[in-house]
Amino acid sequence: MIKIENLTKSFGSLEVLKGVNLTIDKGQVVTIIGPSGSGKSTLLRCINLLEQPTGGSIFFKGQDIVHDVVKIEDVRKNACMVFQHFNLFSNMTVMGNMTYAPMVVNKLSRQAAEAKAVELLKRVGLLEKKDVYPSRLSGGQKQRVAIARALAMEPEVLLLDEPTSALDPEMVKEVLDVIKALADTGITMVLVTHEMGFARDVSDVVHFMDEGCLVESGNPRDFFTKPQTERARKFLSTII
Amino acid sequence: MLDFAVLKPYMPLLLSSVWITLKFTFFSTILGFLGGFVLALITLSKKYVYVKLAEIYISIFRGTPLLVQLMLIYFATPQLTSFTINALQAGVLAFGLNSAAYISEALRGGILSVDKGQWEGAMSLGVPKHKMLLDIILPQAIKNALPSLVNESIMLLKDSSLVSVIGVADTLRWADLIQAKTFRAFEAFIVAATVYYILVMALNAFGRYLERRVRVSD
Numbered sequence: 001m002i003k004i005e006n007l008t009k010s011f012g013s014l015e016v017l018k019g020v021n022l023t024i025d026k027g028q029v030v031t032i033i034g035p036s037g038s039g040k041s042t043l044l045r046c047i048n049l050l051e052q053p054t055g056g057s058i059f060f061k062g063q064d065i066v067h068d069v070v071k072i073e074d075v076r077k078n079a080c081m082v083f084q085h086f087n088l089f090s091n092m093t094v095m096g097n098m099t100y101a102p103m104v105v106n107k108l109s110r111q112a113a114e115a116k117a118v119e120l121l122k123r124v125g126l127l128e129k130k131d132v133y134p135s136r137l138s139g140g141q142k143q144r145v146a147i148a149r150a151l152a153m154e155p156e157v158l159l160l161d162e163p164t165s166a167l168d169p170e171m172v173k174e175v176l177d178v179i180k181a182l183a184d185t186g187i188t189m190v191l192v193t194h195e196m197g198f199a200r201d202v203s204d205v206v207h208f209m210d211e212g213c214l215v216e217s218g219n220p221r222d223f224f225t226k227p228q229t230e231r232a233r234k235f236l237s238t239i240i
Numbered sequence: 241m242l243d244f245a246v247l248k249p250y251m252p253l254l255l256s257s258v259w260i261t262l263k264f265t266f267f268s269t270i271l272g273f274l275g276g277f278v279l280a281l282i283t284l285s286k287k288y289v290y291v292k293l294a295e296i297y298i299s300i301f302r303g304t305p306l307l308v309q310l311m312l313i314y315f316a317t318p319q320l321t322s323f324t325i326n327a328l329q330a331g332v333l334a335f336g337l338n339s340a341a342y343i344s345e346a347l348r349g350g351i352l353s354v355d356k357g358q359w360e361g362a363m364s365l366g367v368p369k370h371k372m373l374l375d376i377i378l379p380q381a382i383k384n385a386l387p388s389l390v391n392e393s394i395m396l397l398k399d400s401s402l403v404s405v406i407g408v409a410d411t412l413r414w415a416d417l418i419q420a421k422t423f424r425a426f427e428a429f430i431v432a433a434t435v436y437y438i439l440v441m442a443l444n445a446f447g448r449y450l451e452r453r454v455r456v457s458d
Contacts, residue, residue: 048364077366087361091379091457100375101365133457146361153365 001026001188002047002157007056009042016042018212019056024157024190029183031191031199031220034209035235040192043209044159047190048079061156077105080150081159084166086142088134094121094145095130102152113152120148124178140171144178157188164195196239200224208232246422247431250414257414258435264331264410265397271336272396273389276343281373283348294344301341307402310334314406331403335396342392350385351377383454390447394440401436411435 002024009017016039024030032040045051047058049065049072057064065075088097098117102108108116121127124144134142143163150158163179164172176198183189183202193199199206200220208216208223208231216223216232227233247254282294301309314330317323325333354377362372382389404413415432419425 050360050364073366073368075366076364080366081360081364083357083360083364085357087355087357087364089358089361089376090355091376091383101362101367104371104375105366105368135458150365159364 001061003057003059004043004047005057005059007043007046007058008054009039009046009051010054016212017046017053020209020212020214022207022214022217024188026188027186028204029189029191029202030205030207031193031203032207032209033193033196033199033235034215038209039212040209041161044081044161044190044192047157047159048076048081050076050081073105077101077153078156079159080153080155081161082143082146082150082163084162086134086139086146086166088142088146088149090134093131093133094126094137097134097145097149098130098152101149106153116152117148120151121145123181124148138171139167140174143167143171143175147175147178147182151182157190158182160189160191160193162192162194164193194239196224196236208235210235242427243424244427244431246424247418247427250418254411254414254431254435257409257411258439260328260409261397261400261411261435261439264328264335264403264408265393265400267332268335268339268396268400269393271332272339272343272392275336275340276347279340279344280347280351283344284351298341298344301338306334306338306399307405309338310402310406313337327403327406327408330406331400331408335399335403339392339396342395343389346385346388346392347381349388350381350383353384354380379454386447386451386454390443390450393447394443397439397443398436 004020004022007017007020008015020039020043022043032043034040042051046053053066057066059065060075060079063070089100092100095114095117098120099110099113102113102116103110117130118127121130124147126141126144126148129137129141129145134145137145147160147163160179164175167175172195176195179189179191180198180202191199191203203220206218206220206223207214208227208229210231216227216229218228223232224236227236279294279298282290283298285291310331313334314325314327317325317330358376358380359372362376367376400410401412404410404416407413411432415428418428422428
């Protein structure tokens with residue numbers, strides 16, 4: 001569904017992505033891991049054009065979103081992102097957060113948007129919070145709302161950028177549980193994470209990045225037990 | 241020695257003068273907010289020429305006295321355009337253009353202080369830029385800038401007394417007129433001062449009320 005070819009991205013003289021090739025199939029749960037500064041988040045942000053790539057192509061359902069003339073909003077509404085710092089709209093209640101984009105972008109009626117929001121909030125276990133503002137939620141609750149908000153757009157692919165990195169340890173599990181349940185529904189998902197145990201459990205494919213390059217890819221069982229490259233071995237030995 | 245009773249016949253006139261002060265402040269504030277909003281957006285856009293023009297505008301209106309701007313607009317407009325502008329129109333125009341410069345700075349600060357994540361959150365859901373600006377960024381920007389915006393309205397209300405110079409029949413003009421007729425300067429001006437004070441306090445209370453309202457999301 002998504003095919004990334006020779007993707008490069010530079011910030012000034014700093015080369016963050018140095019020619020990444022990657023394919024994501026429909027229904028796949030893909031995790032990207034690697035040390036800090038390896039370009040994982042930048043790669044993810046290129047997929048929905050929050051960063052404009054410097055070179056290369058990204059084919060989203062056959063269309064090159066880097067070079068073809070596309071409406072940037074049409075790409076983003078189909079590749080919604082969940083952020084490390086949640087980014088819930090702080091001037092809106094949970095319900096407002098859930099219904100805003102579906103109504104404005106997908107032109108849903110208020111009734112339809114609210115019905116969908118109620119269903120999704122039930123799924124992440126936060127229906128009773130629907131009328132409170134984000135400032136009243138814990139970090140874990142905010143992230144669960146953020147995930148539900150992204151799902152309300154019914155995107156083709158869900159992008160998660162270190163969704164548990166800003167959370168207190170006791171809240172990590174509640175968010176991971178939600179993501180795990182999602183993965184089992186057959187949604188296409190690209191996840192950047194530092195939770196190795198979780199990456200092993202949940203993903204179909206693991207990609208390991210280092211210094212702007214995709215170093216190794218494989219199924220999680222093989223990757224975590226017998227990594228093929230020296231760099232991956234080194235990385236795994238430092239974190240496990 | 242003091243005799244406020246002599247003012248009694250002029251009370252109906254005072255009411256209509258206060259009404260003019262209020263009306264004048266209201267329209268200047270509206271114009272100031274609209275202009276300030278547009279200017280703030282221009283200075284935050286990345287179009288070099290427009291940004292420079294807006295900066296020059298702001299610098300001129302902040303760098304010259306309001307009274308001079310008022311006189312220029314009132315007396316020079318007929319000379320340049322053959323359009324006879326009345327005193328009230330000239331006043332609203334001068335005050336609106338002037339406060340737009342100040343309000344744009346307050347709003348710009350408010351917009352810049354909105355967390356970058358709010359933009360990205362909206363962008364990542366495919367929300368078009370003008371919608372996110374209007375529905376997500378601006379409400380938070382106004383909330384951040386509210387104390388200085390209320391302050392700006394208070395300044396406008398007080399400075400509105402300047403229009404008496406070009407003959408608008410506002411509250412100060414009333415006092416001036418009454419003291420000429422009755423030779424009671426103290427009584428007339430103290431009444432005018434009291435009226436302004438009450439109006440400013442009311443505006444202040446309204447500002448506090450707004451601040452409490454927008455803080456429900458904290």
